[in-house]
Amino acid sequence: MQGTIRRDPVSHRWIIFTPEKAQVIIRDSAEAEPLLPETPGSCPFCPGSEHATEKEIMRYNSFPHLNKGWSLRVFPARNPLLRIEEDPKPGGHGMYDTMQRLGAHEVVVETPRHGGSFDEMASEEIRDILRAWRDRSADLQGDRRFKYIMIFKNRGKEAGGTVNHHYSELVAFPFLPSFVEARFHHAAEYFSFRRRCVFCDILAQELEEKSRIVEENEEFVAFCPYAGRFPFEVWIVPKRHMLYFSETPHELLPSLSRIYRSVMSRIRIALGAPAYNLMVYNGPSNYDDFTKNPLQFFHWHIEIAPRIFGMSAIALGGGGYLNPTLPEEAAAFLRKAG
Amino acid sequence: MQGTIRRDPVSHRWIIFTPEKAQVIIRDSAEAEPLLPETPGSCPFCPGSEHATEKEIMRYNSFPHLNKGWSLRVFPARNPLLRIEEDPKPGGHGMYDTMQRLGAHEVVVETPRHGGSFDEMASEEIRDILRAWRDRSADLQGDRRFKYIMIFKNRGKEAGGTVNHHYSELVAFPFLPSFVEARFHHAAEYFSFRRRCVFCDILAQELEEKSRIVEENEEFVAFCPYAGRFPFEVWIVPKRHMLYFSETPHELLPSLSRIYRSVMSRIRIALGAPAYNLMVYNGPSNYDDFTKNPLQFFHWHIEIAPRIFGMSAIALGGGGYLNPTLPEEAAAFLRKAG
Numbered sequence: 001m002q003g004t005i006r007r008d009p010v011s012h013r014w015i016i017f018t019p020e021k022a023q024v025i026i027r028d029s030a031e032a033e034p035l036l037p038e039t040p041g042s043c044p045f046c047p048g049s050e051h052a053t054e055k056e057i058m059r060y061n062s063f064p065h066l067n068k069g070w071s072l073r074v075f076p077a078r079n080p081l082l083r084i085e086e087d088p089k090p091g092g093h094g095m096y097d098t099m100q101r102l103g104a105h106e107v108v109v110e111t112p113r114h115g116g117s118f119d120e121m122a123s124e125e126i127r128d129i130l131r132a133w134r135d136r137s138a139d140l141q142g143d144r145r146f147k148y149i150m151i152f153k154n155r156g157k158e159a160g161g162t163v164n165h166h167y168s169e170l171v172a173f174p175f176l177p178s179f180v181e182a183r184f185h186h187a188a189e190y191f192s193f194r195r196r197c198v199f200c201d202i203l204a205q206e207l208e209e210k211s212r213i214v215e216e217n218e219e220f221v222a223f224c225p226y227a228g229r230f231p232f233e234v235w236i237v238p239k240r241h242m243l244y245f246s247e248t249p250h251e252l253l254p255s256l257s258r259i260y261r262s263v264m265s266r267i268r269i270a271l272g273a274p275a276y277n278l279m280v281y282n283g284p285s286n287y288d289d290f291t292k293n294p295l296q297f298f299h300w301h302i303e304i305a306p307r308i309f310g311m312s313a314i315a316l317g318g319g320g321y322l323n324p325t326l327p328e329e330a331a332a333f334l335r336k337a338g
Numbered sequence: 339m340q341g342t343i344r345r346d347p348v349s350h351r352w353i354i355f356t357p358e359k360a361q362v363i364i365r366d367s368a369e370a371e372p373l374l375p376e377t378p379g380s381c382p383f384c385p386g387s388e389h390a391t392e393k394e395i396m397r398y399n400s401f402p403h404l405n406k407g408w409s410l411r412v413f414p415a416r417n418p419l420l421r422i423e424e425d426p427k428p429g430g431h432g433m434y435d436t437m438q439r440l441g442a443h444e445v446v447v448e449t450p451r452h453g454g455s456f457d458e459m460a461s462e463e464i465r466d467i468l469r470a471w472r473d474r475s476a477d478l479q480g481d482r483r484f485k486y487i488m489i490f491k492n493r494g495k496e497a498g499g500t501v502n503h504h505y506s507e508l509v510a511f512p513f514l515p516s517f518v519e520a521r522f523h524h525a526a527e528y529f530s531f532r533r534r535c536v537f538c539d540i541l542a543q544e545l546e547e548k549s550r551i552v553e554e555n556e557e558f559v560a561f562c563p564y565a566g567r568f569p570f571e572v573w574i575v576p577k578r579h580m581l582y583f584s585e586t587p588h589e590l591l592p593s594l595s596r597i598y599r600s601v602m603s604r605i606r607i608a609l610g611a612p613a614y615n616l617m618v619y620n621g622p623s624n625y626d627d628f629t630k631n632p633l634q635f636f637h638w639h640i641e642i643a644p645r646i647f648g649m650s651a652i653a654l655g656g657g658g659y660l661n662p663t664l665p666e667e668a669a670a671f672l673r674k675a676g
Contacts, residue, residue: 003664006565009536012524014659015565021662081660094543096564177659182520186350198347205432226434227344227353321352321515322419324359326341 005088005175007097013178016081016101045109045165054078057106058136062128072128073109074136080105081171088145088174104140104172108132115164117273118155119265126257129168130248133280136170138246141285146172148180149282151245156275158307168278176284184284184298191297197241199299202226211328214335215262219255222263224327224334230305231325232271232334234263237301243283245300260302262338267306270337274306343426343513345435351516354419354439383447383503392416395444396474400466410466411447412474418443419509426483426512442478442510446470453502455611456493457603464595467506468586471618474508476584479623484510486518487620489583494613496645506616514622522622522636529635535579537637540564549666552673553600557593560601562665562672568643569663570609570672572601575639581621583638598640600676605644608675612644 003017044052047068058074061067076083082103090099110129111121118126137149153168154160176184190198206212206223214222214234222236236259242248248256267274283298341355382390385406396412399405414421420441428437448467449459456464475487491506492498514522528536544550544561552560552572560574574597580586586594605612621636 008563008565008567009528009540010521010525012520013565013567015567015661016659017664018660018662019664019667021660093564094547095539096543178520179659182349182351182516187348190347201433202347205434209432225346226431227346227351229346229351229353321517322354322356322359324356326355326357329357 003101005099005101007175009095009097011178012181014173014175018081021079043114043163043165045107045163045167046114047112053107058132060128060132062124067112070112071125072111072132074106074132075109077105077107077169082173084143099174102145102174104143104146104170106136106170108136108168108170110166110168113166116166117264117268118166119261119268121166121261123254123257123261126261127253130253130256130260131250133168133170134246134248134253137244137282140170140172141244141246143172144286145174146285147176148173148285149246150177151280151282153276153278155278156307158275159277161275172285180281180284183281188297197296197299199237199301200241203237203239212331214266214331215259215338217255217259219252220259222259224331226327228323228327228330229321231308231323232267232306232330233327234267234304234334235301236260236263236304237299241296242300243296243298245280245282247300263304263334266334266337267304270333271306271308274308276304276306278302278304341439343437343439345513347433347435349516350519352511352513356419359417381452381501381503383445383501383505384452385450391445396470398466398470400462405450408450409463410449410470412444412470413447415443415445415507420511422481437512440483440512442481442484442508444474444508446474446506446508448504448506451504454504455602455606456504457599457606459504459599461592461595461599464599465591468591468594468598469588471506471508472584472586472591475582475620478508478510479582479584481510482624483512484623485514486511486623487584488515489618489620491614491616493616494645497613497615499613510623518619518622521619526635535634535637537575537639538579541575541577550669552604552669553597553676555593555597557590558597560597562669564665566661566665566668567659569646569661570605570644570668571665572605572642572672573639574598574601574642575637579634580638581634581636583618583620585638601642601672604672604675605642608671609644609646612646614642614644616640616642 002019005014005016007014043049054076056073056075059070060072061069062071082101082105084104085100085102088099088102090097092098108129111125133151137151140146140149150171150173151168187198203221206221212223212226214224216222219240220236220238222234225233225235238248238252267276280300280302282300340357343352343354345352381387392414394411394413397408398410399407400409420439420443422442423438423440426437426440428435446467449463471489475489478484478487488509488511489506525536541559544559545554550561550564552562554560557578558574558576560572563571563573576586576590605614618638618640620638
């Protein structure tokens with residue numbers, strides 16, 4: 001595998017260089033890179049195309065009366081960001097830092113059915129998706145070379161989705177990605193000072209104020225965050241303090257699948273089936289930099305960002321400091337769409 | 339002015355809420371927000387439409403034999419992100435932090451001519467644009483309420499540009515935006531440890547290695563950074579150590595305008611006139627958080643990010659950790675396009 005990982009010495013951001021993805025003709029490249037071009041009947045994630053994917057890591061067959069052979073499949077990405085190979089070989093290049101493209105990148109095909117909206121799935125099917133995320137992330141966390149396990153879903157072209165078939169992805173990074181580094185740093189700082197988890201405190205205030213709550217059940221709260229980056233951004237946070245998604249006990253999966261399905265249904269009804277990005281924010285997979293407060297300072301949660309404005313509005317936001325929609329208004333709108 | 343500024347307690351990112359920009363019908367909002375819709379002959383930045391802008395702050399008339407009345411104009415943005423009003427009124431809301439939308443947002447119309455490519459301008463015209471950036475940012479820095487002066491240009495729809503007329507913008511923030519906070523933090527850390535500016539060290543290594551250099555003149559270096567976030571990203575860095583763009587002495591403006599024009603010409607020839615974002619990274623406008631190393635740890639520079647891949651590839655990058663193009667290859671390609 002070509003490419004490398006390099007760290008910018010000013011921002012400390014690690015960048016993965018993926019030269020194999022640059023095989024687009026430069027003058028023709030205003031189009032999005034078609035990682036998995038989809039022509040009718042040729043979806044690589046549909047039953048019958050199992051040979052078109054990499055070797056299967058795992059499959060479920062939870063509803064054998066409904067499906068032939070599987071209800072969910074997991075396999076390595078065909079064009080992985082990172083690949084399990086050997087040592088990350090951290091090294092220097094003068095003043096610069098570099099390492100090999102070690103890691104893992106897996107695809108979860110969430111259903112055998114092509115297309116459709118997420119909330120057409122039964123809660124039992126969604127529970128299985130969550131179970132797959134939990135089991136795969138637990139397995140990847142066992143590898144001490146990995147520093148962060150990302151679980152995410154890009155749905156729709158504007159959000160970076162490639163196929164109109166519900167799928168999600170897991171990536172195991174050999175470094176802490178920049179988008180979690182600031183969160184860990186400040187959450188750990190908060191914990192050091194107050195001896196309380198910042199997310200537990202957020203939940204307490206949100207449940208008291210109510211104006212940003214979208215929905216609540218016995219174990220989870222869905223709300224529009226006080227300073228969300230995207231219009232109609234929704235977080236789903238467990239009431240119970242847990243560092244890793246992989247710690248979620250089996251008995252919580254039904255209530256999580258119900259609130260997740262319901263939130264996606266509200267977003268579809270209120271916003272007209274927008275493209276969206278979903279990210280499970282996990283704790284760091286080792287404690288090298290956070291030894292003072294193991295297991296305490298972070299709290300796994302899901303962030304859902306509908307892409308309802310064109311990308312240029314986000315570009316205008318120059319890294320995301322601009323949001324036209326107050327969370328109180330977004331939450332009211334989503335509550336009504338129940 | 340409605341809206342507010344709020345800080346996310348986990349990432350510490352400040353978000354500006356701009357409800358007046360949400361006047362798009364939600365179901366119709368896959369389209370980019372048309373801040374300044376342009377119909378033929380109705381460009382608000384062309385001569386004859388001076389009445390359509392806010393009250394002028396400044397104008398140049400450097401080439402009176404060529405233009406009628408002005409060669410460059412500066413005025414407040416009609417839909418500003420932030421506005422000079424009063425005290426930022428920092429306050430708390432339970433555990434959350436908030437402040438008013440204090441600040442400034444100005445537009446620089448860079449030429450009276452509509453459309454065309456940047457490098458059609460003469461170096462003397464470009465020198466005037468740089469002079470306007472310098473003079474306006476110096477003026478805004480004088481206001482002690484502002485913490486950071488951003489100078490930027492969004493060219494083309496994919497980059498958030500709104501009008502096909504060359505213009506740039508200045509925004510004065512009452513907080514440190516998240517995209518500079520990590521840079522300041524790590525650059526200050528580097529300085530504390532080594533007693534040298536990280537940018538001065540980068541320049542030394544780049545000039546020795548040569549493989550990422552696009553162009554060099556007596557006072558400036560243009561290169562593709564070792565761990566750039568975007569394909570064909572180019573930085574233009576002054577060889578002389580300066581914290582603020584506003585410190586650039588008059589005698590350096592001609593060499594800066596030559597290298598800036600030449601880099602934009604290379605990008606146009608090599609990549610086919612892509613949309614792009616340009617940002618001048620400035621030092622912080624006060625030293626509250628960086629009192630140990632005033633004037634030393636940061637070094638102003640320009641970052642240019644062509645938008646040659648569709649946004650979904652960038653979305654896939656989930657906050658920018660993925661780049662398909664090695665900087666050495668990008669630099670070689672741009673050097674040839676001279």
